[in-house]
Amino acid sequence: MSNFVVSARKYRPQTFESVVGQGSVTVTLKNAIKNQHLAQAFLFFGSRGVGKTTTARILAKTINCFNLSADTEPCNTCESCSSFNEGHSFNIFELDGASNNSVDDIRILIDQVRIAPQVGKYRIFIIDEVHMLSAQAFNAFLKTLEEPPAHAIFILATTEKHKIIPTVLSRCQIFDFHRIQVNAIVAHLKNIAQKENIKVDEKALHIIGQKADGSLRDALSIFDQIVSFSVNNVTYEAVLENLNVLDYDYYFKVTDAAIAGDIPQNLLIYNDILAKGFDGSQFLIGLAEHLRNLLVCKDDKTVELLEVPAEIKSRYQKQSAETISEFILVGLDLLREAEIQIRASKNKRLLVEISLMKFSSIVSSLKKEAVS
Numbered sequence: 001m002s003n004f005v006v007s008a009r010k011y012r013p014q015t016f017e018s019v020v021g022q023g024s025v026t027v028t029l030k031n032a033i034k035n036q037h038l039a040q041a042f043l044f045f046g047s048r049g050v051g052k053t054t055t056a057r058i059l060a061k062t063i064n065c066f067n068l069s070a071d072t073e074p075c076n077t078c079e080s081c082s083s084f085n086e087g088h089s090f091n092i093f094e095l096d097g098a099s100n101n102s103v104d105d106i107r108i109l110i111d112q113v114r115i116a117p118q119v120g121k122y123r124i125f126i127i128d129e130v131h132m133l134s135a136q137a138f139n140a141f142l143k144t145l146e147e148p149p150a151h152a153i154f155i156l157a158t159t160e161k162h163k164i165i166p167t168v169l170s171r172c173q174i175f176d177f178h179r180i181q182v183n184a185i186v187a188h189l190k191n192i193a194q195k196e197n198i199k200v201d202e203k204a205l206h207i208i209g210q211k212a213d214g215s216l217r218d219a220l221s222i223f224d225q226i227v228s229f230s231v232n233n234v235t236y237e238a239v240l241e242n243l244n245v246l247d248y249d250y251y252f253k254v255t256d257a258a259i260a261g262d263i264p265q266n267l268l269i270y271n272d273i274l275a276k277g278f279d280g281s282q283f284l285i286g287l288a289e290h291l292r293n294l295l296v297c298k299d300d301k302t303v304e305l306l307e308v309p310a311e312i313k314s315r316y317q318k319q320s321a322e323t324i325s326e327f328i329l330v331g332l333d334l335l336r337e338a339e340i341q342i343r344a345s346k347n348k349r350l351l352v353e354i355s356l357m358k359f360s361s362i363v364s365s366l367k368k369e370a371v372s
Contacts, residue, residue, distance in 0.1 A: 023181040046177025049215030064120030131163035179214025182307035250291035280352040
């Protein structure tokens with residue numbers, strides 16, 4: 001039996017070019033290396049799974065590479081790159097701030113800083129989750145960060161920049177890592193699926209991208225889970241079932257019934273949704289997102305904000321053209337109130353059903369107002 005390697009590790013980027021969704025960061029870092037304008041301390045800030053630690057490792061490898069390519073990428077073949085890729089480089093010192101947050105741990109790091117590199121120009125010190133360091137550890141680290149030896153470069157990574165003391169922030173070049181866009185996640189997953197000979201439905205990948213909430217690592221973990229569940233055939237239905245996601249089709253049907261003023265039909269649809277195991281709160285949030293997407297489709301300039309497959313985008317545009325803006329805005333306001341009320345409601349089903357009745361009565365109410 002072969003040893004399985006999760007996609008997040010197997011396809012971890014090895015060059016700046018392969019980092020997903022952080023073009024502004026990687027271009028700036030490459031230019032700094034090319035022009036020899038490297039700072040001695042960097043702070044990489046962003047939510048989980050967006051490439052902070054990966055980019056830190058690529059930066060560490062690149063600045064010690066002996067044969068940089070014309071576009072400032074590591075060669076991955078020289079002595080420095082090879083030792084890094086094989087995991088035994090003495091020029092890279094990684095510290096996990098969550099489990100090594102005491103003054104003693106920082107003193108060990110400071111002792112390491114004094115040692116000159118054996119191969120290459122620099123020794124690079126990567127501190128992950130740096131916000132977890134204690135106040136005493138930060139103070140012990142401050143002097144070294146302020147006046148490091150010429151061969152030392154620090155790369156700090158954090159998800160909570162506000163927890164880092166200002167005196168540390170002022171000594172770092174700060175790079176904000178963005179949440180990964182759904183389309184970028186989908187493109188990356190399609191590339192992996194092609195390499196692994198896995199059949200994929202693009203609609204399924206979009207659901208994975210949305211569920212990942214901007215984290216590429218989460219998307220890759222979900223992708224591995226679905227691949228195992230569906231035996232190398234990632235279908236839209238498999239993703240809906242495995243991730244407990246409600247099909248787009250339900251929201252289109254509910255909206256169509258509401259426009260037609262068909263209260264019984266919407267109550268029957270909601271009953272079917274409950275029978276599939278979805279709760280009222282999840283349904284209300286999804287319906288509000290659906291109405292937001294319809295509103296976005298009202299203007300050609302904002303259609304690009306819709307992060308859904310092309311097939312679903314066409315359906316949104318068609319339904320949006322058949323729906324007046326007043327209906328959407330009143331519906332959004334109604335659903336916002338229902339989302340607030342459902343948290344304290346003891347009869348959640350009744351509250352959602354009443355909300356659906358009101359939602360299905362919006363068109364008639366608007367007509368009455370227009371007449372009067």
